[in-house]
Amino acid sequence: MMVIEIYHNPVFFQSYQTGVVSTKRHSVPNTEERQKKMLTPKTLSRYEGPYHASCYYLHDRDVVLTAVAKDGRALKFAPERFRDDREVVLTAIAQPKNKWSWRDGSDFKGWALMYASERLSDNDKVVRAALSQSIYTLQFASERLRNDREFILAVVAQHGWGLKYVSETLQDDRELVLTAVTEFGCSLAFASETLQDDRETVLTAVAQNGWALEYASKMLQDDRETVLTAVAQHWRALRYASERRQDDREVVLAAVAQNWRALEYASKTLQDDREVFLTAVAQDGRALRYASERPQDDREVVLTAVAQDGRALRYASERLQDDREVVLAAVAQNGWALEYASETHQDDREVVLAAVAQDGTALGYASERPQDDREVVLAAVAQDGCALAFASETLQDDRETVLTAVAQNGRALEYASERLQDDRETVLAAVAQDGRALEYASERLQDDRETVLAAVAQDGTALEYASERLQDDRETVLATVAQYGRALEYASERLQDDREVVRTAVNQNRLALRHAVRPLPEHLRAGPQQTRLFFKYMKFPFDLPEHLVEQYILPMCHTA
Secondary structure, eight states: OOOOOOOSSSOOOOOOOOSEEEOSSOEEEOOHHHHHHHSSHHHHTTOSSOOOOOHHHHTOHHHHHHHHHHOGGGGGGSOHHHHTOHHHHHHHHHSOOOSSOOTTSOOOTTGGGGGSOTTGGGOHHHHHHHHHHOGGGGGGSOHHHHTOHHHHHHHHHHOGGGGGGSOHHHHTOHHHHHHHHHHOGGGGGGSOHHHHTOHHHHHHHHHHOGGGGGGSOHHHHTOHHHHHHHHHHOGGGGGGSOHHHHTOHHHHHHHHHHOGGGGGGSOTTGGGOHHHHHHHHHHOGGGGGGOOHHHHTOHHHHHHHHHHOGGGGGGSOHHHHTOHHHHHHHHHHOGGGGGGSOHHHHTOHHHHHHHHHHOGGGGGGSOHHHHTOHHHHHHHHHHOGGGGGGSOHHHHTOHHHHHHHHHHOGGGGGGSOHHHHTOHHHHHHHHHHOGGGGGGSOHHHHTOHHHHHHHHHHOGGGGGGSOHHHHTOHHHHHHHHHHOGGGGGGSOTTGGGOHHHHHHHHHHOGGGGGGOSSOOGGGSSOOHHHHHHHHHHSOTTSOOOHHHIIIIIGGGSOOO
């Protein structure tokens, strides 16, 4: 008798010679009838994970075909005669990519070829079928095919990477390697050393992919034409050029013109070159970070950099961080550049005004004097209300300043003085802009019905910050849930059990039902609109046509 063990793991069937059927939970006597019931093509067609089965069914061709059609990995455990069966192997190769990775990490299509017999791994059509799924399967082809020049030429013409799996003789074949690098330049990595030193081959490779320069010989990494061709295709190829070419002005300019980050691979001499840096910073001001001290102290270079990105002022010399024109150009582009200006200019009224006009929160980098200047602070909070956080205590207590701030961003009320957080007009202006600004109002105004009603009218969730008295106020809560049903969450427990309040909340948003103490019977079923949406977006087979929903489903729905 045989053992049948069924496991949900990445191994297919194997046979054992014992007299019981073993499962994870229990053992029961084995019968041929039970085996047939458990392992038929029909049950295997529901295959989600591999199985262990008796030898009897391993020799059933239909069972094996069904298994490999679902997951090509099953071929690994099939008897040798099925691994030599062309139809079975082709079915395994063509199987859809499984959502699980193989234990050996090979989660590519066509990899079932690795389990085929030697005869089929030497079959031209079988190997081509596998290659159409994945070029990596070439490694499982027979040695004869991997040495077949005509066959490999056809392969690398479509997938240059295939050069990795051919014989050393073919990796030294000039025509074949040229074909491979024309399709994928980096396949130069698998060419022979002779061809990695062949100028025409390397030029073809780097023209297709500049990164291929990494695999060229030292002599060609020092060849001007080759390196220029490579960096023209991809700037990062400069990384693999010889030191002499990294110090070649024309080569570096070609790379930097494509991407300023190429400066990282330029020689120190050229990182000090004015023309190179002007090209780089005109593209991106951050390039100034790679400059030596001389370009960082060059006024024209720094002006070009900060005009492109104001925060490049960070990399300028101390002398230019104290240059008024340079600082003004930087803060006009990005107000936060004020952080890197000298203390003199952080205290300069005109400079700070230019910075806060671009970004109000730049006020945080100004000195105490501009933070106490009413005109400067008004300009800052008009641009970003939360800049009030950086104003002096005097101006945080200034009614006009705070009103300007909360009109731009209601939550700026957080930074107002306690006196103004208790000022009715100020708080009303704040909650009109953002209802949740009620969080920063005084306790007195959080208990003021008019203020709270204004807040919840703007944002229903503001009820969270109302006093307990108003969270238990029926009129206030009804007005809130009518605007935002889920605000029922913040109502008192008494009102969460109020029939009219709950009905109003649920009719506005059915998710409010989760906050009701006792859901009403009529609310336990969806209304017409929710039902239509429910069936419209359900997955097959419940995505019913609207006319069927209208005819058969809606009559049973809550319509209140």
